[in-house]
Amino acid sequence: MNEADLRDQIAETGAALYQRGYTHGSTGNISARCDAGWLLTPTNSCLGRLDPARLSLMSADGRLISGDPPSKEAFLHLAIYQERSGLGAVVHLHGTHSTAVSLLADVDPADVLPPLTAYYVMRIGRLPLVPYFKPGDVALAEAVRTAARLSHAVLLANHGPVVAGVGLSAATDAVEELEQTARLFLMLEGRNIRPLDPAQVAELRAAFPPPK
Numbered sequence: 001m002n003e004a005d006l007r008d009q010i011a012e013t014g015a016a017l018y019q020r021g022y023t024h025g026s027t028g029n030i031s032a033r034c035d036a037g038w039l040l041t042p043t044n045s046c047l048g049r050l051d052p053a054r055l056s057l058m059s060a061d062g063r064l065i066s067g068d069p070p071s072k073e074a075f076l077h078l079a080i081y082q083e084r085s086g087l088g089a090v091v092h093l094h095g096t097h098s099t100a101v102s103l104l105a106d107v108d109p110a111d112v113l114p115p116l117t118a119y120y121v122m123r124i125g126r127l128p129l130v131p132y133f134k135p136g137d138v139a140l141a142e143a144v145r146t147a148a149r150l151s152h153a154v155l156l157a158n159h160g161p162v163v164a165g166v167g168l169s170a171a172t173d174a175v176e177e178l179e180q181t182a183r184l185f186l187m188l189e190g191r192n193i194r195p196l197d198p199a200q201v202a203e204l205r206a207a208f209p210p211p212k
């Protein structure tokens with residue numbers, strides 16, 4: 001996809017996520033690799049009203065080449081691109097349900113959500129929890145870098161998910177699947193649930209391996 005089309009796709013994706021309540025205010029950010037480096041949504045921008053021409057064009061090492069100043073969370077995206085050469089897009093949201101799950105004290109930090117559905121296993125698989133750091137703390141970038149070696153999707157404690165994909169539609173489908181699975185998980189709180197068993201999960205992972 002050429003850069004102009006990718007800019008349009010980022011703006012359309014932001015509007016779709018915003019209109020359906022996956023993000024609010026000026027929270028969340030979207031990025032995608034392009035020939036010159038990667039495109040990122042600007043700081044203080046609302047995902048519902050992005051101007052494709054004003055997206056921040058970033059170099060491979062995370063410097064602003066052109067466009068509006070980048071999101072203050074650019075370092076999250078940079079850590080994933082530097083760690084995982086096969087991933088082409090990253091979506092970070094403060095989605096209500098996934099953020100609620102990031103507040104639970106009794107989850108497994110190595111893999112926060114159980115394998116409730118096949119689509120969750122296929123699109124997310126494993127979801128490590130990254131400990132809380134205050135906004136702007138560069139230690140968060142290192143923690144995300146470490147977690148991204150294990151999974152293309154991570155959950156930031158007391159903050160929200162960061163989900164990558166081979167391309168922007170894969171990353172968006174995955175972050176939506178995560179938000180809906182978090183919603184199911186919260187709805188089922190206190191109920192006796194029957195997640196997929198290890199053999200069912202292994203069968204899905206063999207047929208739909210996570211992105212490299």
Ligand SMILES: [Zn+2]
Nearest residue numbers: 028073159160
């Ligand atoms: Zn954030």
